[in-house]
Amino acid sequence: MKNYDVAVVGAGPVGSTFARYVAEKGLKVAIFEKKKEIGVPLQCAGLLGKKIKDVNVLPDEFILNEIYGACLYSPSSTMISMRKKEEPLAYVLDRVAYDKYLAQLAVDKGAELFLNHRAEKIDIENGEIHFKDKKISAEIIVGADGHSSIVSEAFGNNFKSVHASQFLIDTGKNSFDDDYFQVYVNSKISPGFLWIIPLSKSTARVGLFADFDYQDLSGILNDFLENNEKLRDAKILKKYHGRIPIYDSKKNIVNNRALLIGDAASQVKPTTGGGLIIGFKCAKIAAEVVHESISSQNIDILKNYQKKYRKMYNTELKMQLKVQNTYESLDDDNLDSVILKLNEKEVGKIVSEYGDLDSQSPLMIKLIKSGVIFSVLPNLLSRKIFGL
Ligand SMILES: Cc1cc2nc3c(=O)[nH]c(=O)nc-3n(C[C@H](O)[C@H](O)[C@H](O)COP(=O)(O)OP(=O)(O)OC[C@H]3O[C@@H](n4cnc5c(N)ncnc54)[C@H](O)[C@@H]3O)c2cc1C
Incomplete structure (x- = not known):
């Protein structure tokens, strides 16, 4: 008999949100966090698109601007x-206070939170987490331990950040x-x-x-x-x-009894590096899949999480990678000329209408269809990147 249904490594915003979802479903959940205090030091600009209110709870008291x-x-x-x-x-959020709040919500829903618990080794086959002076077991281990995830390391993944x-x-x-x-x-x-x-x-x-x-x-x-x-x-x-973390479309995020969410899964927008909204959405998908896997006692179901994630984000993230590649290919003169031309074409108005910090594909499709991309980018580049 295992100690927990689910053990989450890392009480960052994504791990705490995931833990809340699975605790709400009645599973026995523990969160292990290496720090003494959640959320410090701040490692975020705290800028979140307005969609945040659709994907997670956000009381106004955490909004600074x-x-x-x-x-x-x-x-x-x-x-x-x-x-x-x-x-x-x-x-613009007070990330430190928000991280603490999300962890408290998970605890309120029944998750057990252990601070000062650094996971030192993960056994993904047997579902075990080793700490300095003890080990615990769980049906499923969830790596929400950020960019240098020890759980991801147990998968054999590389760190790119x-x-x-x-x-x-x-x-x-x-x-x-x-x-x-x-x-x-x-x-x-x-x-x-x-x-x-x-x-x-x-x-x-x-x-x-x-x-x-x-x-x-x-x-x-x-x-x-x-x-x-x-x-x-x-x-x-x-x-x-x-x-x-650098977004990696090929990263393996499910292995044996373990899966990865948030920065540990490199779930960040390639263009901005923003990870919260995508991480929260993936935490929800992961919680549903984990619940189904435990209810049906079928560990193979975990693989659906990776499939669902890729299906949901493939188009958007591919488009963002194209935008990123374009930006990287431009020298300073090109960038000046592109921004000048965008300004002349009053692209600010199109961006105001179609721009969205989190899904950039609707804007890009609009700019491609209206011919703006073709007219502002150096010819060869637009052909190479967008096939125009
Ligand atoms: C400078 C900067 C600015 C950013 N600005 C934005 C922004 O404006 N908007 C946005 O959406 N995103 C932004 N991001 C990205 C965002 O901060 C991350 O995507 C987000 O924090 C990911 O949350 P997470 O819960 O996956 O991981 P984290 O927040 O990294 O949490 C991981 C947790 O795991 C714990 N942990 C790690 N290893 C272990 C271990 N072995 N055992 C136990 N616990 C462990 C850590 O202590 C930490 O508490 C920014 C990032 C940086 C660096």
């Missing part, structure tokens, strides 16, 4: 902007239009990018992800602040860093 629009800056500072008029397009750095800054004055987040692109950091996400008119999260180490990323952020007149004298209140 509502975002209505975005400004995209080319290497030479040509700017293109878009805005939703009536409703916010995204929210990039570093991200972020500063919390305070300018002490009215420096930001807090309705807009800002994105800066250039060929040095592509396919990564730099962001400014305002929490208020004077405070913001300024960060970037790119294929450099932390030190270099912090150097790029410092230079960015130094070269920006409005931000030059800003106080840096906090510095954070983290890793963003």
Whole structure:
């Protein structure tokens, strides 16, 4: 007899959400978290598309700011902007408090939470997790242990991720239009990018992800602040860093008695590195499949999770990979010219109508069908990437 029906490794937002779903279905669930305190240190910009409210509970108290629009800056500072008029397009969250809240919800539904429990070895065939001084067993083990997942390692998966750095800054004055987040692109950091996400008119999260180490990323952020007149004298209140997994369509996310969710499964958007909404949706699919597998005592059913995930995300993520490849192929002159042309064609209006932080394929299809992509990208590239 196993100790638990389901053992979840990692009490991040995705693991806690999954644990809540399976606890609600009446399964005996435990969550093992290596940290003493959930959610710290912050490793997120906390920007979530408005769809978050359809995919998980989000009480207003965790929303620090509502975002209505975005400004995209080319290497030479040509700017293109878009805005939703009536409703916010995204929210900026207090991620630390939200992570704690999601874990508490799982506990309220009956999940047992063990802090200070670092899983050291996983036996995916027998359903065992080994800690420093004990081991536990479960019918199914769920790896929700982030980008360097030990559960994923037990599958024989490779880790592919990039570093991200972020500063919390305070300018002490009215420096930001807090309705807009800002994105800066250039060929040095592509396919990564730099962001400014305002929490208020004077405070913001300024960060970037790119294929450099932390030190270099912090150097790029410092230079960015130094070269920006409005931000030059800003106080840096906090510095954070983290890793963003690289999306991998071939990653194996089910093996024996174990499956992976969230960053552990590289469930992130290739274009932005955002992982919360996709992770929450996959947690729901995984919970249904796990429940069915345990109810019918058939471990093979777990394979349906991988099939369902791929079916649901294949088109969207393939499209995002194309966007990412396009961005990566452009040098600074190309990027300037593309953004200038997009601006001339008033693409901001199309983006305002079709743009969605989480599913970018409707916008891309619109831009392809209307011929905009063909007219702004260098010819050879649009043919190579979009087959136009
Ligand atoms: C700088 C930065 C900015 C980001 N900005 C955004 C954004 O704006 N919007 C967005 O949607 N996404 C963003 N992301 C991505 C987002 O933070 C992740 O996708 C999200 O945290 C994934 O949640 P998770 O629960 O899968 O993993 P995590 O949040 O990484 O949680 C994993 C948990 O597992 C625990 N753990 C790890 N190993 C073990 C072990 N061996 N034993 C026990 N416990 C273990 C960890 O301590 C952690 O608590 C950003 C990421 C970074 C780095």
